[in-house]
Amino acid sequence: MTCVSQYVKNVRKHFALCPYIPGATITLNCTSDGKGSSPFKGPIKLRILSVVSTSGHSVILEAKPLGESCSNSTKFPSSVVVKLYDHRFSERLRSEEAITPPTRSSIREYLTYVSSGGARRFIKRLHHHDKMLRAGRDEITATATATAGGLSGGGDGMNSSPTYTGSYPEYIPTPLSRQSGGRNGRSSDGSPTSSSHLSSQHSEGIPEDWDDDVALSHWTPAQDETYLYHKASKRFQAEKNVYNRLRRLQGTAIPKILGMASVKIGFPKLSIFEKDEIENLEHYGAHKRLFDANGWLCMKGVDSHLLSVKALVMEKVEGFSMADMTAHAPRCLFTKLVDEAMEIIHVTGMAPCEILNENVSPNNFMISPLPEDRGYRVVMMNFSESQIRAAEETNERWYHRKWNQAEIALFGLEMETILKRIGYRYKMNSHDSRITYWAEYLF
Template sequence: MRCPYYTGAEYHLQITPGAGFPAPAIINVKVRVLEVFEPITISPVLKVALATEPLSTDLPPVLVLKVYDRRYAKDLRAFYDIPDPSAETEEAFRTWASSGPGSQRTLDEWERKRRADDELDIEPSTEETEAYLAALLASYHENEVHIYERMVSMQGNEIPRFFGRTRFIIETDKAQSDEITDAEVPGILVEYVEGTRLDNLSIDALSPALCQKCVDIVLAFGDRGVLNRDVRLENFIVPSSPEVSTSGSEIRRDVVMIDFAQARLRGEDEDDERWKGEKWSTDEEGAIGYVLQKKCGWDYKPTFRYLVPAED
């Protein structure tokens, strides 16, 4: 079964706008894939161009479309030892999903079931694992949307602009193709930032000011009640050149953080002690600060903001 995410592919999308993007309740657009960012690890990430005619939206002409498709979550499939999808396995999964309540379980319910099965040495079926991955990817999608909505004041500067949730509109004449997208696959549409990933930047380009800015962004997330378990060099982009605003002035961005699928908001019932414990054990600040220190010799000074005092 051919992966539907490839250069030159065209999709019709329905966009539900996010906070910070003034638009009608629903927007329908057509996009064309300019590039697939490789390797695909968990979510296919695509550089797309608007192909809607006439262009009646305030969307920029080039964007990033990120989709949460269990079929092509390559690292997760390898971890759970699930083979690549085929027309036959997809048909079997859909038949299974439509014949019972199993596919309707939440992620928490799936995780409880998997723990119980593990204790009893019960091997989950391929269909159950596919359903679990679908629930897991759906949670990643919700995480990312919630983070962008919470961090709206940083959009367009320290993080990309978030334009909204997406779903694929399936064309009738492609309904029988094994290369089509899936209307049930959720996605997001965000700003495309041209630049170099922090892990690919030369040591000479890693100035103390740039390193500190990366740490400051991470700390700002914590100040707004966000815990991110995926802070790493690969998730920071240094823009290649200043951008031009609609008023014609230059917008200079030192560094932009991306990928919040494995981040979460602080729970409403999460007290200070528990929250600080989670933040301290995750150590997002150190995940970027210590790595930059090792990479370029930057004199990183941790804040110990979430230090949990030792018990007497």
């Protein structure tokens, strides 16, 4: 079923060329799955069958590979899921940063910013910013871990939560003041706010090469779009790394990845720029870098990657989400299915996987009926908010982060609430070794 949210409908009012509509075709430039067994290599055309979701950090499509794209088309499945990290239409990504939906105006500002080289320089500064934030988090985690170690002698186990009482390093600027209405100084409804600047607490000690347009939260629409592109690219890289780490679980506990891809953003120039703006671009020669001979957006040069979005191509998992389990699965299997999901969370957190997942919502699990009525397969779907344990991360710090995240306990409590609504008595065992595992190493 096609799920086109009100968000996308609003975008189309301002910017009619949203490419993700049923029946439209998109071209993926695919790389292999790493095993050499995937038919998804090189340029592949797909026809969009439905828009599954735009409400998360990505746009999720169901699509049908077109046979004429490749000589070995017989290997193609009948349909696949394409997860596009397109910052323009990712609802949650934009709402988290209080950045309004894209418009014709903001898109053409972004194109001009990319053409001028400003976007590339801006992203370089953002990478520097990320590096400083990681340094600050490492310092905080180390202090919190030391505090946790101090509790081991007289604490009361899981109820003793170590508290970091220090301060963030002064050189780290506030990345987003949510109280002041978002990175671009706008409230959630798009109206300006009175406070849109770097907090004075963190304004001192910023490196000399720090760019004011990054440190300050009052950005232009072009910088907003560049920042969101940067965030979406990081989400893709994180999820790609997790799927590679969990390769042995693909096709069973998690979806099978068929390929990595990129999709070029293409628009007729007359849909983006007004006539006088095109004449101005041509006057300065910029149109030669922006458009091909047919007048379609076709950025040439080193920054062309800023006009494409990353994508994961994966198997389509038939079934229903665990959040909807009560309407579709047999009542006698509720506890078993919940336990299988908890086991997947546990296995992905243990060596050699060592994944920390900040979003283990029941909506991120699919229950897929097996052939010949052989039961159900539980599949964990979303890893965009996951992290892989760093090679240099000590056992103490890793155990503390896993214990503090409490993935299995949070998932179990949420399932308790869902099942309670229909009168099904499910009580998570708080002494389950999978829940207490990380605490045992800390206390």
